[in-house]
Amino acid sequence: MLRTHLISKTAIRIATLFLALSTLLFAAGVASGEQSTPAPDSSSATLPLTSKSPEAQRLVVEAMRVGLDLVEQEQSDVMLRQAIKLDPDFAMAHLLLAQNSLDPAEQVVENAKAVALKGHASSAERLVIEWWQDASDHKLISAITKMNDVVSQYPHDKWIIFMVTNWLTTQTQYERAIAVYERSGITDSPGLLNNMGYCYAYMREFDKAFTLMDKYVAALPKDANPEDSYAEILRMAGSFNKSLEHYRAALAIDPQFYSSQFGIADTYSLMGDQVRARQEYEAGFQKFSLPELHLVQWQTREAETFIREGDLNGADHAFQAVADDAHSKHMSQVEADTYRQMAMYQPDSKQALDLLSKAEAALKEGKNSMQAVIHQEQAQILRARVEVAVKTGNHQTVHALLVRLAEMSDSSNDRLIDTAYHGAAGAASFSQHKYDEAISHLEEDKNNPLSLKLLALAYQKIGYSAGAKRTSDTLANLNDPSLEQALVVPPFRKCYEDPSCSGNVKAVSLKK
Numbered sequence: 408m409l410r411t412h413l414i415s416k417t418a419i420r421i422a423t424l425f426l427a428l429s430t431l432l433f434a435a436g437v438a439s440g441e442q443s444t445p446a447p448d449s450s451s452a453t454l455p456l457t458s459k460s461p462e463a464q465r466l467v468v469e470a471m472r473v474g475l476d477l478v479e480q481e482q483s484d485v486m487l488r489q490a491i492k493l494d495p496d497f498a499m500a501h502l503l504l505a506q507n508s509l510d511p512a513e514q515v516v517e518n519a520k521a522v523a524l525k526g527h528a529s530s531a532e533r534l535v536i537e538w539w540q541d542a543s544d545h546k547l548i549s550a551i552t553k554m555n556d557v558v559s560q561y562p563h564d565k566w567i568i569f570m571v572t573n574w575l576t577t578q579t580q581y582e583r584a585i586a587v588y589e590r591s592g593i594t595d596s597p598g599l600l601n602n603m604g605y606c607y608a609y610m611r612e613f614d615k616a617f618t619l620m621d622k623y624v625a626a627l628p629k630d631a632n633p634e635d636s637y638a639e640i641l642r643m644a645g646s647f648n649k650s651l652e653h654y655r656a657a658l659a660i661d662p663q664f665y666s667s668q669f670g671i672a673d674t675y676s677l678m679g680d681q682v683r684a685r686q687e688y689e690a691g692f693q694k695f696s697l698p699e700l701h702l703v704q705w706q707t708r709e710a711e712t713f714i715r716e717g718d719l720n721g722a723d724h725a726f727q728a729v730a731d732d733a734h735s736k737h738m739s740q741v742e743a744d745t746y747r748q749m750a751m752y753q754p755d756s757k758q759a760l761d762l763l764s765k766a767e768a769a770l771k772e773g774k775n776s777m778q779a780v781i782h783q784e785q786a787q788i789l790r791a792r793v794e795v796a797v798k799t800g801n802h803q804t805v806h807a808l809l810v811r812l813a814e815m816s817d818s819s820n821d822r823l824i825d826t827a828y829h830g831a832a833g834a835a836s837f838s839q840h841k842y843d844e845a846i847s848h849l850e851e852d853k854n855n856p857l858s859l860k861l862l863a864l865a866y867q868k869i870g871y872s873a874g875a876k877r878t879s880d881t882l883a884n885l886n887d888p889s890l891e892q893a894l895v896v897p898p899f900r901k902c903y904e905d906p907s908c909s910g911n912v913k914a915v916s917l918k919k
Contacts, residue, residue, distance in 0.1 A: 860899065
């Protein structure tokens, strides 16, 4: 499992700026007392942790290790809360809990406490807290500048390198993330091995990913997460049976490692056995008490099983239950995202628009949500509105929505908002048969099956057969438990793998 608190692959794209910063785990070098530290020697410096309690410092350092290398977020959170009880003025402990917590309300409260207490921290810690606050407020230029300042001070700190590579990963800059890792010279961090394995997997360089997974498993042979991560990357590569073996190996090491139980369910869903998948999801829900965001994650994936078998009524019922629960718990972004996902599969455009209006209403409440997440969610809702308007041929609405998305993209410097704009603009251009223009946009959103579908067909339309084949191969072999994958890949794959469904018929499978 890649260390994050993601809800679903759709929500991953919405919340990754926020969640990227949730991985600010720092080195074990700690500062005693509450005094600012001088500029460090960058060759060996580690970010200080400033607290009046040595035991609180120790707990935070251990929370970092447990959270990153072992991916035990709940255990890490317990340690952080204990550290805060020992030293309520420990600003970095509050910040780390804000970033690590799987409770949206706790995230918001702890972030505010960290900002209020930054005067008790060292200058380096204040810089990190200000970076986080700028990112939370969606002041991304300032946030990136401060991130670069931190990196320049601590270029060989493994926790800082982890932070930077995770940031690049969530921005889909996988090659750059790998380059930063290799330049650091760090070879003894299991957590970095894990993350870089995922980077190679996202680039579909699975042999390199498996090599790093072998090293990760060897580094922590008695821990469950290496097996869990190996299983997920095998699943991404389409090796479903081997994936199941590694998930079960993880559970044999730690029967309480619930990610692997739900990984088994996700895998059966991708294999096409939705009945077995739901049985595995329900077994997990009955056996484990899950933190809120993980509960939503796998409730959403269980709802997707109905999409995969064409039962839209069943999907509506399951997704509505998630939305109602999110509303009752004042999780505005989760509620909004759930209604947006419901809108995406509706055959009736009016119903889709009604659901998108519900999504916007939930988002406006803004409860227990950071500003960055709200902006990203709004961009995704606008993209969904563009796709509905394209479907109904409402060109005036398409234009107006694209203007809004373009303004958001231009002013945000947020890669996730950028891809929402390009995906929407690509769909609009494709619908107008402006294939070259569509390609220029869709190539900026290559991680989304909706855009890959149109990109393959656009390449075909302009006679670029190599590009069409490459993109079709990628789409046919995309094994990602997300709503977009459920909507696009199974029907495409069915045609793609059918010898009688050749030539232009393959393009038909792309039009669904």
